Amino acid sequence: MTETKPEFKLKNPPEDGISRVTFGPHSSQFLLVSSWDKKVRLYDIAANTVRCTYAHSEPVLDCVFQDPIHVWSGGLDQILKCYDINSGTETAIGSHESAIKCVCYSNEHNIICTGSWDSTVKIWDPRVNNCTGSYAQPDKVYTMSLAGDKLVVGTAGRHVWIWDIRMMTVAPQKRESSLKYQTRCISCFPNKSGYVLSSIEGRVAVEYLDSSPEAHKKKYAFKCHRIKEGGVENIYPVNAISFHKKYNTFATGGSDGFVNIWxxxxxxxxxxxxxxxTSIASLSFAADGSVLAIASSYMYEDEEITRDLPEDAVYIRQVSDQETKPK
Structure with missing residues (x-):
């Protein structure tokens, strides 16, 4: 058994479902959290305090750091916002025709990418705060992840499109998820070789960006987040994936309330x-891999259960090499 590592709960958690937890680009101290309570909060986890908060008019579905000062968010109000932590000012940058489900930042290209239920991906230039292009996707965007020049987009209908963000006018590599059920999350390997994709049916697939037959042979999938209870195997959605930047290992979080490291x-x-x-809604390793933020937040998988729900909580867990380093 591995020894129990220090773990604590953040004070003043969101008051409704947590949609994203994400650490700052170079910090294991500052954690950004978006929520269905329409707010985005910045926590100082060293002091266990909320450093600042700003709001949307509807639930917030995603948030991301551009740098230690500027953060971006989007959600059901269809508006992309930028917030300046130092000055406390927020700016509505632009919008989609439907909810913004994903917001990510490319450090290499200094652009913001948004994916929406309007079946488009938009690219934004943060230097001039405008949209530089809108690109049709095969269906509603559910999840996105960046690997260098590649933007991997997972949509409804189990489509996976791989775009080159240097040349968005060129048709993407079009794939289908190797999992039979709806895609829940995609996250790219820090070394940019491939991505991990999860589904609502307790499975995870490891895929490679190289489209050669040799690389194709290396892909595989496995079952996880399944629990035998009373002789019945219960299968849970795998909602969250986060990579350890140093070791290229990754954590998965499921609606079974478990976090596994692979x-x-x-x-x-x-x-x-x-x-x-309750369900693990989002996960984020700090840049140095020393801590993992874990959002425990009921995702209404069973619509009949609405009473006595566990409160939404963010746990900060120190992780060891023993737990995260390849053996």
Whole structure:
């Protein structure tokens, strides 16, 4: 058994479902959290305090740091906002025709990418705060992740399109998810070789960006976040994936309330943490890999259960090499 590492809950958590937790680009101290309570909060986890908060008019579905000062967010109000942490000013940059589901930032190209339920991806230039292009996708955008020049977009209908953000006018590489059920999350390897994709049906696939037959042969999928209870195997959605930047290992969080850490190259589970009170909605490793932020937040998988729900909580867990380093 691995020894129990220090773990604590953030004070003043969001008051409704947590949609995203994400650490600053170079910091293990500042955590950005978006929520269905229409707010985006910046936590100082060292002091366990909320450093600042700003709001949208509707639930917020995603948020991202551009740099230590500027953060971006979008959600059901269809508006992309930029917030300056130092001055406390927020700016509505632009909008989509439907909810903004994903917001990500490319450090290499200094652009913001947004994916929407209006079946488009838009690219934004933060230097001039405007949209530089809108690109049709095959269906509603559910999840996106960047790997250098590549933007991997997962949509409804199990489509996976891989765009080159230097040349968005060129047709993307068009794939289908190798999992049979709806895509829930995509996250790219820090070394930019591929991506991990999860589904609502307790499975994870490891894929490679190289489209050669040799690379295609290396892809694989595995079952996870399934629990046998009373002789019945219950299968849970895998909602969240976060990579350890140094080791290229990754954590998955499921609606079973468990977090697992995997070594994708050696096809091994490294560890499993204790069970959290409810679904894991989002995960984020700090840039240095020292801590993992875990959002425990009921996602209404069973619509009949609405009473006595566990409160939404963000846990900060210190992780060891033993838990995250390939064996």
């Amino acid at each position: 070594d994708g190259y050696n096809k091994k589970r490294l560890c499993q943490f204790h069970r959290y009170p």
